[in-house]
Amino acid sequence: MVQQLNIALVQSHLLWENPQANREVFSKKISSIQKNVDLIVLPEMFSTGFTMSPENIKVSEGENTVKWMLQQAKMNDVAIIGSIAFKENNRYFNRLFFVYPNGEYKSYDKKHTFTLAGEDKVYRAGNNKLIVDYNGYKICPLICYDxxxxxxxxNVEDYDILVYVANWPKPRVTAWDTLLKARAIENMCYCIGVNRIGLDGLGYEYSGHSAVYDVLGNQMVYSDKEEILYAVLDKDHIDSTRNKLKFLQDRDQFNLSQ
Structure with missing residues (x-):
């Protein structure tokens, strides 16, 4: 029997530039999640909100949040994905962490920094795509503007799941909905998008619309309120659809220059 993957999407309000308070909120939310879940996905910059003033936050809070993710993953026997504002070598990064239950983790730095908000002037962009192997699935985690x-x-790596963590504002949420579905269809993969909800410290509003789309672009779950969403991903669905339709075999061949 091919492994299924049980996922939980945590669509939540975020407390502005307050890592400790946000960790406490997410600790409670994670403790309420169904026990058969394999993977929990949190929003972009879940410990602070989408701040362009990371200097307002103690540098140690980055490491504190990573330690918290490791503790939560181990305690709940689950993998966790989310991005945070992280300082390293005197530079700030919008860094996503994929934390395994066994205490290991991998990271990805946001490739496309959001110039409209000046993110490019505050956070250093990454250049390396990350593919994670977990429970028989290949996962590609990306961040918001990506x-x-x-x-x-x-999908040149034949990954199975594309994940976007985000702080995507309400006025442009139609683009969020449309592009998540498009990424699923064109890459013949499950596509997961987890957005925040509520107002941030600058008055911007977020309406959620966290969702999961299957390989054919069918919406599996969706929400526009603060809640935890659940979905079951099936490797058979990926393999059988790709074997039947074979669209990825006709994809363009190219090397992406950095």
Whole structure:
């Protein structure tokens, strides 16, 4: 029997530039999650909100949040994905961590920094795509604005799941909905998007719309309120659809220059 993957999407309000308070909120939310879940996905910058003033936060809070993720993963026997504001070598990064239950982790630095908000002036962009192996699935985790750039997400690695963590504002949420579905269809993969909800410290509103789409672009779950969403991903669905339709065999061949 091919392994299924049980996932939980945590669509939550975020407390502005307050890592300790956000960790406490997410600790409670994670403790309420169904026990058969394999993977928990948190929003972009889940410990602070989408701040362009990371200097307002103690540098140690980055490491504190990573330690918290490791503790939560081990205690709940689950993998956790989320991004945080992280300082390393005197530079700030919008860094996603994929934390395994066994205490290991991998990281990805956001490739496309959001110039409209000046993210490019505060956070250093990454150049390396990450593919994670977990429970028989290949997962490609990306961050928010990356969603607008299909070449970076192109499935040249034969990954099974594409994950976007985000702080995507309400006025442009139609683009979020449309592009998540498009990324699933064009890459013949499950596509997961986890957005925040509520107002941030600058008055921007977020309406959620966290969702999961299957290989054919069918919406499996969706929400526009603060809640935890659940979905079951099936490797058979991926393999059988790709074997039947074979669209990925006709994809363009290219090497992405950095």
């Amino acid at each position: 969603l607008r750039f299909p070449v970076w997400a192109r």
